[in-house]
Amino acid sequence: MKKFITEFKEFVAQGNVMDMAIGVIIGAAFKAIIDSLVKDILNPLIALFTGDDLSMLSIKIAGAQLTYGNFISAVINFFIIVLILFIMIKAVAKAKNITAKSEEEASEPTEKECPYCKRMIPIGATRCGYCTTKLKGFQGQE
Template identity: 50%
Template sequence: MLNEFKTFIARGNVMDMAVGIIIGAAFTAIVTSLVDDLINPIISLFTGGMDFSGLGFRLGEGEGAATFAYGNFIMAVINFLIIAWVVFLLVKGVNRVKEMAEGPKEEEAPAEPEVTEKDILLEIRDALKAQN
């Protein structure tokens, strides 16, 4: 069982996945900082610094009553959309740089038409007619 575990861990796709998760966590920190520290302040200039996180209402009376905090949900959706847009732009930029580094793509030559048995027989017939 221990050998099976070693084989499983040593597989390339498991290691690739682990590296992807680690890089993803670091990338998340960068994107979060970009959105929180650079993009959200610019957006707040246009929205007058609106913060929906305080919106909600209490579901009952007293200290222990639950709060229906729909404002937090609105802020989470807005942050998600901003982060998704930033990630889209970053991936698009990385892909563009990658394409420029690879250089122009070579166009593939059109495939030769497939020669069938009928085509060969027609050529033989035409060649025999030409000899006569």
């Protein structure tokens, strides 16, 4: 039992578990904001056009009252959350791509060694600035 508790403590202390816990807490707070947006702002706006709040929409079938307005509100909540998550994921991917490109550019050499005088010259140079030798291997040169 002591080994189990020790392993559990190690598992909980891992960064991934803590990141996930923080994500769940932020997600719950975000859901509350979206619920309020739909309930307090979108539903009244829809009521201006339909005459009824979404939560009031219902239909009677065989004596049973089916309230489908709350379901529509939940679907709207879902699509708003999915849209915002999609935008956030795209933004994070773009930021990672920009970071990867800048790291890639930083790792590319900007200078090369002149094969004749052994001094460092710009990577795109066609003639050494120190010994003035034409460098082979570039367009327009033999």
